[in-house]
Amino acid sequence: MPAELRAKIMNQFKPIHLLGHILLFGIGLVLLYPLIFMVLAGFFNKTEFMSTVLGVFPIPKEPTLDNFKMLIFGTTDSATAVYLRNSVIRAVYNTFGALLTSFLAGYVFARLKFKGKDQIFLIMLATQMIPTTLAIIPTYLEYARFPFAGGNHVFTGGSGILDTWWVYFIGGPAINIMGTFLVKQSLEKVPVEIDESAKIDGAGTFRLIFQILFPLQLPIMAYIAITTALAAWNDFITPFFYTHSDYLQTLPSAITRISSIGVSPGAVIDYPMIITLSLGITIPALIIFFFLQKYIVQGLANTGIKG
Template sequence: MSEPLRIKIKNQFTPVHLISHIVLLGVGLVLLYPLIFMVLAGFFSKTEFTSTVLGVFPIPKAPTLANYKALVMGSIDTAVTVYFRNSIIRTAYNTFWALITSFLAGYVFARLKFKGKETLFLIMLATQMIPTTLAIIPTYLEYARFPFAGGNRIFTGGTGILNTWWIYLIGGPAINIMGTFLVKQSLEKVPIELDEAARMDGAGTFRLIFQILFPLQLPIMAFIAITTALGTWNDFITPFFYTSSDSLQTLPAAITKLSSVGASPGAVINYPLIITLSLGVTLPALLIFFFFQKYIVQGLASTGIKG
């Protein structure tokens, strides 16, 4: 063994490095413990879970895969396949429109010149300061009084588009304000001479936007796609407040439905199934963040700060 290699190995196994690794291992175990508990709890039956004194790492005496089968394949009682389908469709739909609207709105604010542009942009940014909970009731009334839908004639009576797929189709693809801000900041760093050169070569507006400028914003687009997908997948408010039909619920709403069983006298809540469904909600988000976190960093770093 060469002397430089021996010195390198010696430096890596100092008491400070050993203590650091032990501390990091302990912190990592603490952070992963809820996930480990959820995985183990999923092997319990409802009866055994409620009658067992759980330890730090619960191990069932009679393991069952029923909860995981319900998560993957669904079941008659929980209709998990419907909830999964709705969550996937809604996530893909919102992500697609977030990319389109964010890029086009960002292009408008970064490249086009019109009166009141800065004021309009500031007003749009100011809406980000409104808490989501304050918008629930106005949004509900807006959906309930939607004209010519659900028995409404002109904003009166009826149910509007409540408890229909239009809640997801109309309410979902709103302009992603943070995405618009990031695209605007990034496009302003691209020289305007690039646009002029492309137009001199015969490129129209559509080709300039989608073949020249859009590829330059791929890190930003990846960031918008990831954050929108995570937000939509974990969204609980929209299906809970604006829909009631089982065929419209998403996976987070399914957990609430199962939890409400305990309101009936003598009913036993199926905690193992609830925990397993929660695992089904958590894992996709964790995997997306784990594999695509570098795009989140690149997306934010590529925008820069204009002062």
């Protein structure tokens, strides 16, 4: 073994380094403990879970895979498969919608010249300061009074688009303000001469946007896709406030549905199933962030934003 390699290995066993590794391991264990607990709790059935005094790392006497089968295949609760499907559809639809609207809006504000452009952009940014909770009631009334839908004649009566897929389709691909801002900032760093050269070579507006400028913004697009997908996957407000039919619910809604069983006198809340559903919401988000976090950093760095 080369002397340098031997010295490097021995250096790792110095007391200060061993202490550092132990400290980092302890911190990592503390951070991962909730996830470990959720995985272990998923192997319980609700009867054993309620009758067991849980330790730091709960181990069931009769482990079962029913909760995980329910989450993945919907074997014990067919509605769960519908919730999972709806969550995936929402995440994919919102992501593609946000990518398209953010890039086009960013291109408009970065490249086109028209009166009031800066004022409109500032108004858009100002809407980001409005808390989401303040928009719940106005949004509900907007959906309820949506003209010519749900029995509405113009602006009165009926239920509008409440409790329909239109709640997701119309509310999903709205302009992503943060994404628009990032695309605008990034495109302004791209020389205008590229546009002029492309037009001289015969490229039209469509080709200029999607074949020349869009590939230059891939890190920004990756950031928008990741953050939008995570937001749609974890969204609880939209299905909870604007829908009530079971076939329209998502995974976050499933937790509320199962928890409500405990309202009945004498009913036993299925905590292992609730925890497993929560695990189904958490793990995809962790996987996406863990493997794609470099695109988040790269996307923000390309806009010149420091944080």
